[in-house]
Amino acid sequence: MAGQWPVYAPLNALTAFCLTLVVFALCGSWGIATGVSGLIFTVLALVNYYTRDLHGSALMPQDILNLGTAAEVMGSYTLHITQTVITIALLYIPVLVAAVVQVKLAGKHKRSWKQRGAHALACACGIFAVLYLGYFSPNPIKPATTYGWAWQETYYKYGYLAGSLEAASLMVDPILQPDGYSEDAATEAAAMAQDYQASPETANEQDYPDVFLILSESFYDFDLVTDLQADQEIMQVTKNLPNSIYGHTISPHVGGGTNSSEYEMLSSNSLMLMPSITPFNWLNLHKANSLVSNLKDLGYATLAAHPYTNSNYRRDSAWLTLGFDETHFQDDFPTKETYGSRPYQTDSATYRDLEGLYEAMPEDQPRFVFLVSIQSHGDYDMNPPEEDIVHAATDYGEYDSIMDEYLSNIYMTDRAFGELTEYLTEQYEKTGRKVIVAMAGDHAPSFVDHVADHTFTDENNLQILERSTPYLIWANYPLENAGQTSATDEYNRMDMCMLAPTLVENAGLPLTPYYQYLLALKQVAPVVTAANDYMDADGVTHTYGENAELDAWVHGYFYLEYNNIGAKATSQQNLFQVEK
Secondary structure: OHHHOOOHHHHHHHHHHHHHHHHHHHHOOHHHHHHHHHHHHHHHHHHHHHHHHHHOOOOOHHHHHHHHHHHHHHOOOOOOOOHHHHHHHHOHHHHHHHHHHHHHHHOOOOOOHHHHHHHHHHHHHHHHHHHHHHHHOOOOOOOOOOOOOOHHHHHHHHOHHHHHHHHHHHOOOOOOOOOOOOHHHHHHHHHHOOOOOOOOOOOOHHHOOEEEEEEEOOOOOHHHOOOOOEOOOOOOOOOOOOOEEEEEEEOOOOOOOHHHHHHHHHHOOOHHHOOOOOHHHHOOOOOOOOHHHHHHHOOOEEEEEOOOOOOHHHHHHHHHHHOOOEEEOHHHOOOOOEOOOOOOEOHHHHHHHHHHHHHOOOOOOOEEEEEEOOOOOOOOOOOOHHHOOOOEOOOOHHHHHHHHHHHHHHHHHHHHHHHHHHHHHHHHHHHOOOEEEEEEEOOOOOOHHHHOOOOOOOHHHHHHHHOEEEEEEEEOOOOOOOOOOOOOOOOOEEEHHHHHHHHHHHOOOOOOHHHHHHHHHHHHOOEOOOOOOEEOOOOOEEOOOOOHHHHHHHHHHHHHHHHHHOOOOOOOHHHOOOOO
């Protein structure tokens, strides 16, 4: 609030008052208008509090389409009545008192139709004045475009209602056109990477490996932001696996938003141009260019699986629209093994069930398997303490038990991945089928900032570390780039959008011009969606205007992305498909 004075706090208050005017226009009573609007905002505040606490972000307009998913997810959480919740509820009392006083002062009288019309017109004029001058005039009080890489940048600086109005307006045309975009600019950008040399060289068509891509629920390494001092080595397998590449992808959100990471992973399109949407709920995915379409063009049979309900994020229809040949959900995962009282299938059981689905795929085609796991989904206070496998020695106060249960889940995820690699190694020995696997976490758990050590680094770098989820690329045959790391960035980071091109390159598959560009961009600016405004190969963040050459590379990526998906762009398909 302090940062919103003297301009934006009053603007948000007037925006809230618009709802009071709407209710007054309908009922003609200031008391009722005050009481009803106050109640609505109190409920909204409570919902927003729990959304922020459990999901890691503010409640936004696009979440309306996620109500089904949210209801299923909320079933696994315990909603604690905290002091903040009590405070929010108690703050409705003075509003209610004011409403009662207004009713008493007004007395009882019946409005004529003329009075009703006059009141409605006055309310409409007031609402128009606030919205026009505040948001929609040529020179509004709040800048028209404020969304960037973090939702906090808009909501904390300009206020919740002001930020929500901008988010709602973006839902009409959710894909932002970058400044300077033209189809010629997209073509020129693609030309910047035309000399990129892939490593390893492209494989023979008969030697294409099977491809596994795994989005691992809440898979995160807390060593990035705190000194755990745990009694177990939590990520013993993934951090030490031979014949692999280990690093970190930058997730688009913290604490939630699996579908955002899923979309960036599959499409290589940054949500920087779509800051206000849940992709599967809003975008037209028919004939969309993605890893799925690229691999199908190369002759792959494709499968997508998730050991939970098919309704989350409209995943079933979205996957089929993207072009997956077959989709599988909880009924196709018969093992039903869980960890203690947690309701989610373990990763170990999920992989064992997935192995059967994989073996049933066509033998005469290379295979692409995409999995979204579920084991480590929140909440993390479902098991009694005696069932925890890992215990952190560091004192996290009220988050001690939550941290132990979470870390126990990550320990299990790590060991389960080891089991999967053992199975695929045996498959190679038995059948000769080559398989390359990439796994990445979708986001950190929602409580990450509560336990992070804020003395580790400055706030900007800490926010990036809170979005740095581990990734691993491994193969059951000799991987040419095994052990590859960045010489200048100790975390070996890249955007989630760059994981699929990196996987395709390491598999020795042909690259689309779009993938070529992303791989060339990764060498100079590996993070473009979670820094201010991007991060160079040395791990240093930059703002636009500091380095013209790097600016051109980053802008070029957004030109290509908009050419791919923008409503006002004519897609040049040759840039997003493998050359025939």
